[in-house]
Amino acid sequence: MPDTAHATAPTITAAEMEARIVRYGDLQPCKTAFIDAHTPGSNQKENFTIIGGGVSESADQHVHITIPHGFNIGAAGQPPKCRNSLHSHRTAEVFFVLSGRWRFFWGRWGNAGEVVLEEGDIINIPTGIFRGFENIGTDYGMIMAVLGGDDAGGGVIWAPQVIEDAADHGLVLGENGKLYDSKKGQSLPEGVKPMPVLTEEQLKDYPEPTAADVIPRHVARYWDMVAMAGKKPALVIGETGMLPDRPGFEVGFVTRDSATEEMHQHDVPSVLMPMRGHWKVRWPSGEATLAPGDTMSVPENLPHSAVPSMTGHASLFHVVSTADPAGPTWKG
Known part of the structure; x- marks a missing residue:
């Protein structure tokens, strides 16, 4: 991994480097990052964007470091029994468990397979499948994330039922990738249509791998x-x-x-x-x-x-x- 080729080394002070360090205690959460922010069972989660723009759908999301790295670093913090709804990405999504005990599940309805991760375990979730996760521990837990690409694949692809449930609780995702909250008096701007729900034909492109398919190649203890x-x-x-x-x-x-x-x-x-x-x-x-x-x-x-x-x-x-x-x- 190390690149030992010699290039002109930059001179950087401790103060300048401190600006490139995001301390755990300084993380700024966003509780309105995604379309399921009002959906019961998912409405207590906190999203953190540490490096890069991330995939948040909310203008409330704080980005700590905007320097392009070729990937994004983020985190999710959730109390017990709180879950992140089923979604997919076009690029890699890797998590390691910083604290707590977490269940990761996947498939169109979240029942194709699952795995429980303990502190320090890491999962490289395959792209192109719907996935979700929940804190099944007894205390607030945190997972750290690496997302592929500087633009993280252009956003999140939600399972149809997630978009439908969100609409019942006042949140609509526009085709521009932005959230609109009727509880705040917001509505889709003129000319902006709702994000289309995937059709049954499109859903056929999303695999349903079993735990035996995923765990050996994608999970490290x-x-x-x-x-x-x-x-x-x-x-x-x-x-x-x-x-x-x-x-x-x-x-x-x-x-x-x-x-x-x-x-x-x-x-x-x-x-x-x-x-x-x-x-x-x-x-x-x-x-x-x-x-x-x-x-x-x-x-x-x-x-x-x-x-x-x-x-x-x-x-x-x-x-x-x-x-x-x-x-x-x-x-x-």
Whole structure:
């Protein structure tokens, strides 16, 4: 994964780098991000857009870092029994569980297959299938997300029943990708039609893979990644990764034993996302400490290293874009 080719290294101060760090405690949620924001069972979820424009349908969504990375970083926070409605994306959607216990399910009606993920587990959900997720833990939970492409595939494709249920609770999605809330006195502007509901013929293009189809190739368990990392960082998602795929980015996994003080660099921006423990990130002109839930954007061509700064178990996810197109990844 590291690109060791030497290019002119940028000079960046600790203050400038801090502007590229989104602290967990500074995350700004949006509770009106999607069409199911009023639908019972989904109306308590919070959406976070950390890097890139994301796929929010609401003008209320705050974007922390707008620098293009070739992918988007986001998060979803939900109390127990809250779910995210069935939807699909045209590009990759990867989640790792930062906290809580989560059930991911998929298919036209959400009953084709499912898997339960614990803290640290990661799932690379195949594109082109309807998927949803819910917090089945006992406390507020958070999942971190990586979406393929700078524009994240142009938005969300909702299962027909989600659009129909939302209309019953005052929310309409325009064909322009924007939400209109009748509870706020809003209506579709003149000339803007509602987002069309997929026809039965169009729905035939959405596969219904079973759990046996999805889990082996698309789910990695936390302690399996820890074992794989060993003395060398593990490639979790990538052409030769634990979950072989080319979604437009690679996801690596680093532990205390596989971390090194030796600096490396990439010719594109990369992202560091601690899962466990505190991490000291160093570059030629400064250093910063990251905690679980923090997200750090490292500039292209900047030599840097990341090592745990305290004793105890430590792990970190590392994301970097590749030259692969951020297109469909499901291979049925």
